[in-house]
């Protein structure tokens with residue numbers, strides 16, 4: 001009786017399990033196998049050095065890794081800090097028209113990637129972009145955002161931050177709203193200043209949520225692709241903004257070297273997991 | 288320590304008047320209880336004293352200073368919240384010391400004060416735990432402790448025991464009473480439980496719908512309620528109310544007939560002429576003020592619904608068909624059972640009379 005019921009349950013789950021196996025498990029296993037094969041000759045042959053050996057000596061890989069890490073290390077903390085400040089503002093009783101601001105902060109996530117990239121390209125255009133116009137108005141000479149690698153990196157960081165800060169702010173806002181008012185009232189009566197309340201009550205209580213946002217953002221930044229592809233013109237100038245995601249795309253879908261692309265993909269996943277775990281460990285509850 | 292006074296305090300949210308013209312004097316070291324049904328404005332009044340709500344009109348004084356525009360932190364008050372409001376991420380010890388640490392109190396003094404509080408409240412073994420790891424009663428103790436370390440001039444409690452079970456409530460009630468004796472600090476305590484009010488208070492403030500209905504010592508309110516609301520609110524079981532009509536009013540007495548109790552007639556002495564014949568009134572009698580048939584001024588024959596025999600005393604719930612339910616407390620009888628007919632007597636000297644607006648006539 002029990003086992004036949006179980007069988008029925010698996011029967012109902014079968015279509016999902018089948019799709020899951022075909023489109024998830026199989027690619028995962030198959031790309032793992034592929035990463036050990038030389039896919040530049042026909043037929044593919046087992047040859048671990050062809051991909052993994054190459055990876056660790058490929059200057060293009062180190063360039064992409066370096067770019068990705070720079071973006072990650074600068075962009076994630078800046079964005080999470082901004083998101084926290086936005087969330088606190090959204091939560092403030094002084095702010096009117098909260099719904100409007102919430103929508104405005106969240107809107108970038110909903111905007112189509114191509115449209116957003118096009119707008120950023122226009123805004124940061126060397127000669128007639130609004131950003132350079134504003135800089136000029138403030139007495140700062142124009143920056144060629146797309147021709148100089150550091151500026152292009154900064155542009156990417158600004159773009160990604162613009163796109164995702166509001167999203168994180170909404171998540172953090174939910175965390176803020178789960179802290180009961182009376183805890184702050186108690187602190188007020190305890191003569192604790194607003195700033196100290198923020199540092200010693202709000203931040204510690206938000207820790208798990210901020211950590212969650214950080215891990216999500218790290219995973220997102222590790223896979224960064226759209227922005228360097230569309231905004232800085234396929235990792236330009238001269239690979240100056242090529243990220244791991246773009247490098248993978250170039251190897252896999254431009255050069256059709258699937259074995260090498262698989263090795264890159266596994267490296268990216270391993271790095272994302274390692275950095276996230278490190279973060280969780282650093283930010284764990286004391287004791 | 289300090290006395291405290293409210294003068295014509297008003298609170299409005301938009302057009303809603305939540306507190307109407309509240310005036311009150313609290314002596315130094317007094318234990319005052321705000322009591323009243325849910326939503327009558329007890330918490331609002333308390334929070335205005337704390338400075339957590341602005342007052343729309345009137346004046347609040349603590350000691351000799353008007354504190355209307357004084358920040359909550361500078362009013363010298365400490366508050367215990369209904370929800371405890373402990374800092375969830377801090378240990379008990381950190382919870383107690385947080386305020387002192389943040390305001391730069393010397394370390395040694397903070398430690399001494401925290402230790403003293405831990406001793407008073409017997410929470411020494413809990414110092415390293417987080418609020419999550421405490422029982423309701425223990426959390427309550429920590430919340431009270433956090434108020435005590437501040438060494439405030441006035442303590443405010445907002446229904447501190449309402450989340451505890453009945454037994455623990457009695458125990459904590461005794462402890463709070465002991466604490467008040469030990470510290471001698473002015474305390475204002477909000478509850479909707481009239482037993483808590485009666486047992487703790489030096490002075491009770493009865494609130495209803497934003498109005499202060501009566502202020503007085505517990506037994507004064509019991510013996511001498513200002514109106515029908517206070518009469519019904521103070522005392523457990525509640526005072527019995529029976530609708531009646533005046534059939535004759537003289538300079539020194541009022542004769543009424545109990546409309547739902549078989550038109551029994553009672554004549555009540557009054558000091559001044561009250562009411563006119565035909566006026567609808569309400570007779571109020573406390574459960575313990577019924578006497579044996581023939582020993583009072585009017586007999587009432589009623590049918591027992593339920594009899595609760597508690598050993599030392601019995602509560603009899605009874606009515607005349609179609610009439611109000613009447614609760615009678617009797618100490619000696621244990622024999623009444625369901626559906627028995629019972630005759631008791633009303634003594635006019637122990638009866639209250641209220642007009643149709645609830646104002647007291649005698």
Ligand SMILES: Nc1ncnc2c1ncn2[C@@H]1O[C@H](COP(=O)(O)OP(=O)(O)OP(=O)(O)O)[C@@H](O)[C@H]1O
Nearest residue numbers: 300303305323324325326327328329330331332479
């Ligand atoms: N911010 C607000 N805006 C409008 N009305 C409010 C606000 N806060 C409280 N009230 C109203 O004020 C009245 C008094 O509320 P209060 O919390 O003081 O009641 P209470 O006597 O403490 O009741 P309880 O015993 O349920 O705690 C209630 O009718 C409530 O609806």
Ligand SMILES: [Mg+2]
Nearest residue numbers: 329330331446
């Ligand atoms: Mg309340």
